Amino acid sequence: MSLLRTFRFQSRGLVTTTKKWTAPKGPTGIVMLNMGGPSSLSEVYDFLYRLFADEDLIPLGRYQKQLAKFIAWRRTPMITEHYDDIGGGSPIRKWSEYQATEMCKTLDKLSPESAPHMPYVAFRYAAPLTEDTLKQMQADGIKRAVAFTQYPQYSCSTTGSSLNEISKLSKKLDPNNEISWSVIDRWPVHAGLIKTFATLIRDKLEEYDDSVKNNVVLLFSAHSLPMSVVNRGDPYPAEVASTVSHVMAELGFSNPYRLVWQSQVGPSAWLGAQTADTVKSLVAKGETNVILIPIAFTSDHIETLHELDLEMIAEAGVPGIKRASSLNGHPMFIEALADIVKNHLQEKKTSSKQYEMTCPMCTKEVCINSRKFFLQ
Known part of the structure; x- marks a missing residue:
């Protein structure tokens, strides 16, 4: 492909052609991506600030961070009451860690060639934050990882934001790309x-x-x-x-x-x-x-x-x-999660075909850059 044609593809939001994912042997990190939620009432303000400061999720214009501080301050008392009403915090971390752990146990049996599978959770706005998870993966010696969105349906505001964060943080924490990544970016009809x-x-x-x-x-x-x-x-x-x-x-x-x-x-x-x-x-x-x-x-x-x-x-x-009850720890859902990752690992692709293309009217450089990172 010529440089001119490559530029035209990128300007239209088409970054590259899906290629086979080659990764080193050893433990496979399975990173469950989600927005997260405050596990305690003391975490509510920080959670709200990070949420409203994310222009991928809620675009507020040039004064995004200043507005985010004000909105978070204004909404914290009411949202704290809401979390108090449901037990003093969000259960999303508990469920995410349970789903990740149980899925990896099943994966070790379904995909022994990529085992052992190590479960991680990376939240966008609450602990465990993406940066902390990436540091833990490095400490654990992870060399290959699957970014597995827990938003079954893709949006640049949710999955896109989480992948943008991994891309940006990897440039800072892993400049030599020692961790080889692939992406499960959507699974709406599994x-x-x-x-x-x-x-x-x-x-x-x-x-x-x-x-x-x-x-x-x-x-x-x-x-x-x-x-x-x-x-x-x-x-x-x-x-x-x-x-x-x-x-x-x-x-x-x-x-x-x-x-x-x-x-x-x-x-x-x-x-x-x-x-x-x-x-x-x-x-x-x-x-x-x-x-x-x-x-x-x-x-x-x-x-x-x-x-x-x-x-x-x-x-x-x-x-x-x-x-209707939420998916939570339903055994059929845990099996589904493991099957999605197993199929992804067997296909050896870096992402779905859909992830290669940004939104048709998108002009954000960060979206192009994150695709370059994951599809390199």
């Missing part, structure tokens, strides 16, 4: 994921009388995105919709359903319809049998335990409004 969601929905449907079971409305709820992110071509809405469609196909399209969006922050336009507004509208129309399904989350955290369970379901006070 059979194990779909079957686990379908199983959890069926379990919840069993709580309804047979006379109404097939008319229960299934509301698939995913974290919303600012429309500024959607309009630059972020693939997240389409990939979430694909997950929903596959789950409904697994269920035989047995019930009416909709995809809705939660957790909007600030006055700017976000992807809708909003989950809270939809629940209120359904109740007002007499639809009192509804199951909320957190379709873009791999474990419980504040968006499920507080936003869905307390702010929507408890406040509605309607017995027929329920929530």
